[in-house]
Amino acid sequence: MIDIYMMGFDVWGNDMPVEEYITMCQDSSKYKKGKWYVLEATDTKELLSSLIIYKLNPSEDLIVRGIGSIATPANSRKNGYAFLLVKEIMNKLEQEENCNNFFLYSDIGTDFYNRLGFIVLPNESQKYKDSICMYYSKENDIDSISFEIPNYF
Secondary structure, eight states: OOOOOTTTHHOOOOOOOOHHHHHHHHHHHHHHEEEEEEETTTTTTTTTEEEEEEOOOOTTBBBBEEEEEEEOOGGTSSSHHHHHHHHHHHHHHHHHOOOEEEEEEESOSSHHHTTTTTTEOOOOGOOOOSSEEEESSSSGGGGOOOOOOOOOO
């Protein structure tokens, strides 16, 4: 028997049947709007973590990306895989696209993302009560944001 792991099923599956979850993901317009990245073990090709990047670009002169759907299989958590993947993808986008501005919505608190350099937006900028919007930039501080904060992506 082949053991298949679907990223995020244990968190976002909401007790639905596997087939329904797969269909939901395949049909998701949200997932089709972004670009997926995965981290896999070099030797076994086991999936260790995944995320999706969205182009947000609120203005012509600013390159902004949203990071979403960060997931790590339960048996691989607490090993730094998601941290490594987020950091590597941010570095890649900085080098290849000159992107230095990132948003994400955290459903797991802020400590994990604080360690990556993300800061929590002020309360008056938060749009949701259950997800905390966070921002990262090498160039700009939170007070210099002159564009609308993106909705949950």
